[in-house]
Amino acid sequence: MLVAGARPNFMKIASIIDAIKIHNVSIENSTFDIQHLLVHTGQHYDNSMSEAFFRDLELPRPDIHLEVGSASHSVQTAEIMKRFEPVLLEHKPDFVIVVGDVNSTVACALVASKIQYDSSTEGSKLITHNSGVHRPLIAHVEAGLRSFDRTMPEEINRLLTDAIADFLFTTEESANENLKREGIPKEKIHFVGNTMIDTLLKHREKAQQSKILEKLGLINLQLKTENSNLIPYGVLTLHRPSNVDDDETFKNILEALLEVSKHIPIVFPVHPRTLNRIKEFGFENYFDFLPQPLTLSPQSKVLRTKSSSLQPQSSNGLKSLASNLQPLTYGLHGVEPLGYLDFLCLMSNSKLVLTDSGGMQEETTVLGIPCITMRENTERPVTITFGTNILGGVQKEQIIGAALSQLKKYDGILPNTMISTQNSALNTHHAMSPPLWDGKAGQRIINILTNQFIKQS
Ligand code: UD1
Numbered sequence: 001m002l003v004a005g006a007r008p009n010f011m012k013i014a015s016i017i018d019a020i021k022i023h024n025v026s027i028e029n030s031t032f033d034i035q036h037l038l039v040h041t042g043q044h045y046d047n048s049m050s051e052a053f054f055r056d057l058e059l060p061r062p063d064i065h066l067e068v069g070s071a072s073h074s075v076q077t078a079e080i081m082k083r084f085e086p087v088l089l090e091h092k093p094d095f096v097i098v099v100g101d102v103n104s105t106v107a108c109a110l111v112a113s114k115i116q117y118d119s120s121t122e123g124s125k126l127i128t129h130n131s132g133v134h135r136p137l138i139a140h141v142e143a144g145l146r147s148f149d150r151t152m153p154e155e156i157n158r159l160l161t162d163a164i165a166d167f168l169f170t171t172e173e174s175a176n177e178n179l180k181r182e183g184i185p186k187e188k189i190h191f192v193g194n195t196m197i198d199t200l201l202k203h204r205e206k207a208q209q210s211k212i213l214e215k216l217g218l219i220n221l222q223l224k225t226e227n228s229n230l231i232p233y234g235v236l237t238l239h240r241p242s243n244v245d246d247d248e249t250f251k252n253i254l255e256a257l258l259e260v261s262k263h264i265p266i267v268f269p270v271h272p273r274t275l276n277r278i279k280e281f282g283f284e285n286y287f288d289f290l291p292q293p294l295t296l297s298p299q300s301k302v303l304r305t306k307s308s309s310l311q312p313q314s315s316n317g318l319k320s321l322a323s324n325l326q327p328l329t330y331g332l333h334g335v336e337p338l339g340y341l342d343f344l345c346l347m348s349n350s351k352l353v354l355t356d357s358g359g360m361q362e363e364t365t366v367l368g369i370p371c372i373t374m375r376e377n378t379e380r381p382v383t384i385t386f387g388t389n390i391l392g393g394v395q396k397e398q399i400i401g402a403a404l405s406q407l408k409k410y411d412g413i414l415p416n417t418m419i420s421t422q423n424s425a426l427n428t429h430h431a432m433s434p435p436l437w438d439g440k441a442g443q444r445i446i447n448i449l450t451n452q453f454i455k456q457s
Pocket of ligand 1 (some may be wrong): 006007008043044045046049050070071101102103104153154239241271272273276357358
């Protein structure tokens, strides 16, 4: 049984489902098929936060949907637990696979750790533990990451899930060290690589067919430098409670981003939490555009709210794809959250990523796109040692300094110019990928779990 609930979970689950399919068609594995059920907790439920990912990743429809929706952490976690317990008792899976560090991860792991199957039930291959208790084995994918910051809800979710999981599948060496230091027996720790990167590598080429660059006005046919008419731009994501829930902190970050956006236009797919805060704090004026989902026209994903004095000449060639849009220019441009392929296309063609997301630190590492993480710490240090990531903190001057130095270091873009250059970073990922980020993590996980199953059944 695979559990997914929030946006970053869907990419991780997709790779494991692919690996199950490979197992089931492989002649070598003809002894048994893996039956799997996908549980969606409903932690994320908007079309753009959930369904769009199922479509893009060609994920099967969830077999079970818990439909929990948004609530406080405790209510959301408790509600998932309440609704997941009867599902486990009905289906009695041998393994429960949870991914990442969201509330759905810890909630379902906790239920699985305390459930007791009725051992006399026919039809299920029950696994007996030392204590004689029958329950599923719990696999945590992306185990061991630690920010050492217990004010982050995700850090609590990671610590608790790792403490009760039977299989801890790790993405980087620091995670192995963290788990050993916490006293997790080394037989439980399996360094397998990164399922989110499996999915990225699989979809990377396809994503280039996305029309998002045209739709957002990022192609300027009047620009013809080094075979590209792509306007250089940065991508921003921001949604951590510590960054957006406090108005002073959020304002400070926005001031920095506004400054950076005077040097390079910044496209900002706005997370629902962040959009709520922008409205609540009255921060709309920082943006040249903001998404207004209720009034969106089908052709245009962004609406202009104020004109920019730096607007370049319009280009006739854009009419069919982005009839309302001029080529994008300096400023912070909010757009709706994007689906997986559109976002991957946007990110992989950008000059700079500014983020507080965990996953994007990893994705930019593989894509070779300069990344600034607007946090004081990262649970993914390999993205700094191997990758392009630097910690930009949350102070205005620090973020600006980091952004400008990243722009110069990687691309030689001179601040405050709109020259277009080819994105050479796209070709460099092999040299920069951390160990085992090779597209095969999902298969390693399934091999380890099937071997365990064969051993115990
Ligand atoms: C959650 C994860 C975070 C992950 C992020 C990715 C936890 C503790 N946090 O944070 O680790 O990086 O997902 O997005 O699990 N909302 C909607 N529609 C949706 C989902 C959310 O409008 O489909 C709004 C609601 O107002 C909700 C708020 O966003 O209250 C926050 O959503 P929630 O799932 O609680 O946490 P995230 O901030 O998304």
